[in-house]
Amino acid sequence: MHIVMVECNPNGIAGIANALELGHRVTLVTADPDFYLAASPLAEAAYAHPSCHVLKSETAFSIEVLEQLVKEVHAADPVDGVMTYSEYHTVHAASVARALGLPGVSVEGALNARHKHRTRLTLQGHAEVRQPRFAHVQEPDRIEAAIREIGFPCVVKPSDGTASLHVLHLTDEQELQDYLAQLAQVTDYGRGVTRIPDILVEEFVTGEIVSVESCVLADGRIVNLGITDRTMSGFPYFIEMGATFFRGHPLEAELFAANEAVLRGLGIDFGFMHTEFILGADGPVLCEVNGRLVGGIVPALMKISTGVDPYLEVIRQALGETPELPFPGELTATGRWFGSPVEGELTSVDFSALTELPGYVEALSYRAPGRQVSRLSTSNFDWLGHLIFTGTGRDEAAERAEAALDRIGVEIAVKVAR
Incomplete structure (x- = not known):
């Protein structure tokens, strides 16, 4: 086909x-x-x-x-x-x-998920969906008024961004001015993707970030597959540094119910979906919705844990077939990303110390020797590579992956100013 x-x-x-x-x-x-x-x-x-x-x-x-x-x-x-x-x-x-x-998701549903301001506005006042207080800004000169409305600390993000690019935690006016100056220089995201002017200013909600992975079948049924947890970098940026796909989260039932309310509220009627929540003091708070299969290494984690390849099932569903759904099994898979502490030319990446460790599955560098690499600093696009480990549960898998990070050998050639 x-x-x-x-x-x-x-x-x-x-x-x-x-x-x-x-x-x-x-x-x-x-x-x-x-x-x-x-x-x-x-x-x-x-x-x-x-x-x-x-x-x-x-x-x-x-x-x-x-x-x-x-x-x-x-x-x-x-x-x-x-x-x-x-x-x-x-x-x-x-x-x-x-x-x-x-076959495909409705265009209206896709738009409601793709643009974060549409997600917030469509679900505003929804009895079953908690959202942070937010302000939708369409003109840069209105953002200061929005900040005053929401207050510091807050989170600002482009409405059409992804991979945590240009998402920032702000605590004062100077950080705001610096952010606006940087964002003003961004007109596109590469690959011909132009940036829309809309920005969201949101109340900062403390709590763990997790996501619900799900699939909406052709008949409209929403099937919750599992939970993905996140290991995040420190402020002011929100770089994802680790993920685990599993079942059995203490708030799983509440998260699954919230996810179904979100997808129905947005009019999402087909396909694999990735919905992020912040686990706030009063329960799950909607972070954002992505109208496609979860990205990064998580599909690989899903395949390891379930035996089902979600990349392939997305294709099968697009072809009008009923997808086989990847429900987590007894084996738990986790991954960790890593980056370079400096900008320079990648000389080598050595994973040889990892291969004999318990639970080791794979390690991969995204850049070949001789290529320039950026410093891990602002977004997921700064990743240099990843590693994947398994365990009998989330804790064991995570401990193995964290310990393995210290065994990766990375050499970067750095130009020294004279």
């Missing part, structure tokens, strides 16, 4: 590889094919596969352009499914699926 992938994400290249291995044809529409070559070790082989067509279009972030482009692809080779693993392109995939009459 023929699948159109509207952009992707680095880890999602595994889904393309899976589809090709099963004999499907894949057309990847992307503004920047080289982005995936630099970020995924699987991309080169996928691109070289005879059933993979990489269609470069620097203007395909325009939904009208994208729809016309895919209609032309469809005329030449009928398309059986449209999908994406990319947060930036969930609305685009939904729009193209609708235009071709193929």
Whole structure:
């Protein structure tokens, strides 16, 4: 069958590889094919596969352009499914699926999840959904009034961001001014993705961050799969540094009920979903909703724990099949990301001290020696690589992964100012 992938994400290249291995044809529409070559070790082989067509279009972030482009692809080779693993392109995939009459989430639901201000406004006053106090700002000169309304400390974020990019914890006026100056320079997120002006200012809610992974079946039933916990970096940024996929969280029933209320309230009616909550003093508080499969290494954790590959099940659902659902098993998988303490040229990454440790599954560097790397400082895009370990429960898996971080050898060549 023929699948159109509207952009992707680095880890999602595994889904393309899976589809090709099963004999499907894949057309990847992307503004920047080289982005995936630099970020995924699987991309080169996928691109070289005879059933993979990489269609470069620097203007395909325009939904009208994208729809016309895919209609032309469809005329030449009928398309059986449209999908994406990319947060930036969930609305685009939904729009193209609708235009071709193929399975997909409703465009309205995709928009409500994609733009954080729409999530907040749509669910405002919902009896079953707790949200932080918030202010929606459409013009930068209104943000100071919004800050006064919400008060310090607060969290500011672009409405269309992802991967914690440009999300900041602010405590005073100077931090606010610095943030606005930096954000004013950001007009796009790369790969042709333009930034909308909307910003959210939110009350800072203390508590652990977790997410509910779920799937909305074709008949509208919401199936909660499991919980993913998060290990976060320190303020003022919100960089994800670890994750564990499991069942048995003390607030699982409440989280699952809240997730169902959120998805129904937003009109999300199809597909794998990733909903983040802050565990506040009075219960789960909605952080944000992502209208696609959870990103990063979590799909790999899901596969290890469940035996089901969620990347492949997203594809199967897009093709109109009933997906096999990845429910956590007795084995718990956890992952930790790592980065560089300095900016420079990557000389080497050595994982040899990890391979004999109990529970070791894999370790991967996202950058090859000789490439420039940034300092781990502001967002998930600063990750250098990850490692994955298993255990009989969340605590054992986490202890093993944390201990292994100290055994990674990373060498960076740094230019010294003279």
